[in-house]
Amino acid sequence: MTETAWHEELRAKGYRVTPQRQLVLEAVKALGHGTPEEICAKVQQTARGVNISTVYRTLELLEELGMVTHTHLNHVAPTYHLAAEADHVHLVCRGCGEVSEVRPEMADGLVKGLEEELGFVADVRHLTVFGRCRGCRVA
Amino acid sequence: MTETAWHEELRAKGYRVTPQRQLVLEAVKALGHGTPEEICAKVQQTARGVNISTVYRTLELLEELGMVTHTHLNHVAPTYHLAAEADHVHLVCRGCGEVSEVRPEMADGLVKGLEEELGFVADVRHLTVFGRCRGCRVA
DNA sequence: ATAATTGCAAACACTTTGCACCGTT
């Protein structure tokens, strides 16, 4: 999606292009992964402040537009990231807490099995696998 | 684990066997899956009331003892179930909200891939796959 | 008896909502 494409899309739907919305999207892009709180903090440090409730409202809007998605990597707050870069499975290490990503094909077997056996269509992009990374495995 | 085995285990660790703890465990067993709130409600209907904060404290304890585990099936509250029956992957349908379970072997390919490629040991029992079930797929 | 456990209410963290004000169109 080009720089202006989503501006058009917003206007087409009767929404407005505001600095806050651009800032939030920038922050999500810059962070890669971020909770609403983190996104809000990121915006503060870059420029003018954006209220936390605006961040929530904006993320909801951006998600509705299909520009961001969220998953639940930890047990408290959701994590948002760009939808365009969301085509991956999340890995969360219980030891060090590190979050990583792997290509979605890793889950092909699972997806295929669920599809064939149950007719269940899995949304791999929302998939998060908890476990222990190489470093934390032994410890 | 036999009926009395965990009583012993509790006592051995200096914990006490209280009616509340038994009721909460019963409720988890009866519900299969349940949020703290649901578990609390279940307990109310069966017998004397147990305070919600006691439910939280008890679930934490039971989890520490390895008798229950929890996963995050929806975006609001965690879902607890018996650890003994936890050896399965959860499926959550975004359409009807139905929660189902499939045998963990379904994820073998994914698990093996992560292990071989990254040395990441996945905890399949905590795995939840979001998607659409057969019935909701088309709708 | 004594130390763990409970219930209750207050405190918390995260999220949503109502509303007056502001900025675009």
Add this chain to the structure above:
DNA sequence: AACGGTGCAAAGTGTTTGCAATTAT
């Protein structure tokens, strides 16, 4: 002027904590 968007503060959730009273051992 009309309407969407924002900030702020208040209201909602779900969860945790301090503490006095209760209860298992």
